[in-house]
Amino acid sequence: MPLVTDPGDAAVLLDALGVQISPELLVLSLTHRSFAHEAGGIPTNERLEFLGDAVLGVIVTEYLYRSHETVPEGGLAKMRAATVSQRALARSARALNLGEYLLLGKGELATGGRDKDSILADTIEAVFGAVYLTHGLEITREVVHRVVGESLEQAAGLGAGLDWKTSVQELSARLGLGTPRYEVEGTGPDHARSFTAMLLLDGTEWGRGHGRSKKVAEQDAAERAHAALKGAHPEVPRGA
Template identity: 45%
Template structure:
């Protein structure tokens, strides 16, 4: 895949990012701009930051996700739709998407921002993720942007509004000094189409396994299985499921 003509990141690195992203740019300079933080622009003349693309990407993301959840949840009221959208269109979720794509590796950052850990800073990653979505929209239209957003957001929609079994397991383990819980993650498949498998080791015993399109989805599936097994075998937890908000 072609690399931005002015982007000082290696063409191989950008090509690998495009493969993870699942989009080959007709105008690779759009990708270069999406990956250019304002701190780089302050130190290097002739570059435009990703802030305008971030603004555009935010709007595109919101529109696509709203359309998707409106169709996915035909019985949901406005309140529930808003809560589900907020769970997947928020800075932490965007930063998580960026981490899954290793976006930080190809960001252009100023020296100070880079040395202070900017490549791993959630706010920078979330903004850059929106900018990349905006760049894909300008490069390939709403169809390309919608495909990207669907691929990134679909695993999160599967767990949005569901009981947070992972947090509940951590609370259970913390309730007694000798209890422990550990999540172990393995990845399978190519960069642009990964599947994640999580296992839960509770009190030193493997108790649950889960598979998902994101780490979070796999962890929640494994935690749910662990939660149910604990209840069945030991009666450690209530048998009921928490109701989703509606």
């Protein structure tokens, strides 16, 4: 499993991104807080994640605004939420094999941290932050489009109803399954709280999601439940 200690270690990752990033900044973007804590409190990727989240939001919002001139604000917001959702970003991170390069503590490694949606989504935002600091907005826009382009296309194809909690509620009503119910549990200290949400229909679990807030966890669970319901009911039209 490669640890990024020099540019050659991450050559495949950088090639997939299509840009160069300094070894120091790249290592920082891949340093999870669990690794930083075990290493004696070295800097984590959380500040880069904060920056990358904002840059990603601007780039995706501008793309949707320019590409969908007739879609109202509410519809654009839902399409953006689908594109930058934790699950969508984690899917893009997996396409880059980003998990192979993560610097994680022993506890996260033991619990499958390299493939956790929350960690992958946060890390890809940190990588976008590193690209932005290195190359500015225009190059970062190219990288974002290259990395999350599939999610952008899916959001456009599904249309303006793409709020997962609303969409799964409408779908469950159409299928006669009643109103979704969410059960949410939180774990961890206040400064690093994480939540798990289960979506239940008539007592049956259809989706389980994770996130740093109840809202994110519920949206993740709703997205997974929507996909599960569509899989179980192939007669439902695409986009429903």
